[in-house]
Amino acid sequence: MALKIARRGQIPPFIVMDVLRAANERAAAGEDVLHLEIGQPCTGAPQGVIAAAKRALDGDLLGYTDAFGILPLRQRLAGHYRDQYGVAADPARIVATPGSSGGFILAFLAAFEPGDRVALAAPGYPAYRNILIALDIEPVEIPAGPETGYQPTPELLEKAREQGRIDGLIVASPANPTGTMLTPDALRDLAVYCHDEGIRLISDEIYHGIEYEQQATTALTYSDSAVVVNSFSKYFSMTGWRLGWLVLPEDLLRPVECLGQNLFINASTLAQHAACGAFDCREELDLNVERYRLNRDILLDALPKAGLTELSRADGAFYVYADVARHTNDSAEFCRRLLAETGVAITPGMDFDPLRGNRFVRLSFAGSTESVEDAAARIARFMR
Template sequence: MKIAKRGRIPGFIVMDVMRAANERAATGADVLHLEIGQPSTGAPSKVLEAAKRAIDSELLGYTDAFGILPLRERLAEHYRARYGVSVDPARIVVTPGSSGGFILSFLAAFEPGDRVALAAPGYPAYRNILVALGLEPVEIPTGPDSAYQPTVPLLREMQEKGRIDGLILASPANPTGSIVSSEGLAEISRYCDEQGIRLISDEIYHGIEFEARAATALASSASAVVVNSFSKYFSMTGWRLGWLVLPEDMVRPVECLGQNLFISASALSQHAAVAAFDCTEELDALVANYRRNRDILLEALPKAGITEFSRADGAFYIYADVGRFTNDSAEFCRRLLAETGVALTPGMDFDPARGNRFVRLSYAGATEDVAKAAERIGDFLS
């Protein structure tokens, strides 16, 4: 029997690395996980308490396709308090993780064959979801000169080669941790509106910033789609809960798609997540830990001979150029894991054209583990 073309997209390499790391751990050998992009901590205490209450008191059946109203109202309050932006809860969609949000927004915003621009390096699932949905990813090669982010000149240059129907912009970004300034985001938003380009703003790492706060596209565009998640700042990866903030013209299309594709996000996760916004002190302590971990690597990597890497202004990643040591980042990561127990992700996951000389380091784990990993990387490269 045939397998449809959409089912032949590449795997998510970081998951393959994690499997290899877990296989090593199963033999009794130690592993330092700098490959996977998730907090090493569980959900905040008040979220766990809310989940227990919901188990005892709520039906936990299907919810409205857009999610329970208390959570959508709390999200609207979050936008008012954090960004000074007014958002009608009717425009907020609670989704099965940000992944569900990307699928819904791509399906509603684009027709098969539409061309959607995205930065390279960038999160590989963007590219693979687009391909699976019959869309064409248009990768914008970026580098340190643009902080690994799309810019209006870069976008204009891509348009000269063919039409652009959409733009995915992530700030803070995976794998680089780079942030677009509020002025830069406003400029990109205006340009997209003028050109009829649908802006999809990935804001799932908001809250994990070390210098300036990341801006939301909602402050500068009425037509942008914002994607966010409880996985990163809120430390709730396994709860599989995200959300969209939609422009008015996409509300009903996304509602119909959501009803048919997912019915609703997990009821238990939704009830628990209402309490997540009362956990700022606990969550900001995690961000302070990420900063400490980042600073350890920023000091250690140059000493190990790795001198070119992203600024890492947010999220919990550093994207590092290891081209002086290898032209095969996958083999580099395989040897590093086998010989030192340190798991990193090869850059090929994020940039098929140039990732052979890059690796991503995730520093979302324990500070002790990050420090040990930095020492082992230095020994490995010496």
């Protein structure tokens, strides 16, 4: 007799990982690949992180920590909010998590019941939608376009509420896949609207620090009820260390603590000790951001010349979201052909917007400048 497979595990794939697998298979066959599909810095952790990790390996048992993480890390994070944003964040409200992914799971479980409806902009990071589905929480995708910077607004939320209640809203600024950012006023308006309407705001701030025209604003500036999610993966260049954090409102502290104790026990102890050194490495990390800026400018100059003229603003993060509708109505096939014919790996928009993503692709410029220049030239030849 066939055994049952749980419905919650039958969620859509994270397509970018499928693209990465195809690119790696091409590389394993001896063909060259330029990786513009994956949102991962090409640099490793900064030297201060490596040094802190070595000290921990030499001098610490690396046993369990409190579910919320080691106090020195939470204190450094509180200092980060004070220094970067002028915001007081009590270390008691900060939680070290197994990556931002673990943070989202904890936040969603603590804040929402099965059957609750959580709004998010489309296009948006696909794992939001898929984690919600796996937890029996209904994602309510709000189609957003360039007129709002692909970001939600109170007006779009009002329109979504005509179809049913909204219990939560996920915002990301800078956003994946577009790189667009909310202005401080726009974030304030969303935060105030959500607080007044009893909607739990989840603010994804994992690309903070990677900005080009204006500094990102934290939701903590405007809301005591919002949940902030962040990670050491992007600006701090620590993807494989799998360490993130939450800043929680008071009412979610004990629920998240109990969930964390039972689901994860604690985030990686070694990664926590290592991350304490990350905040002393800003000069090194800001050089990475300058490289991203140069890479962004290369693509924003080259892609329109190649015929891809409708591009997201790319205010921050390391992505450009490009409309390819003038050339194809099948972005997945477009990406397959581009990889097969040029070795350039990019991601089809279906990952980020199931309804309109067939018209879009995402390009990541987190790699080396040489690889981005080479990729731009190959794309230009492909488009002729």
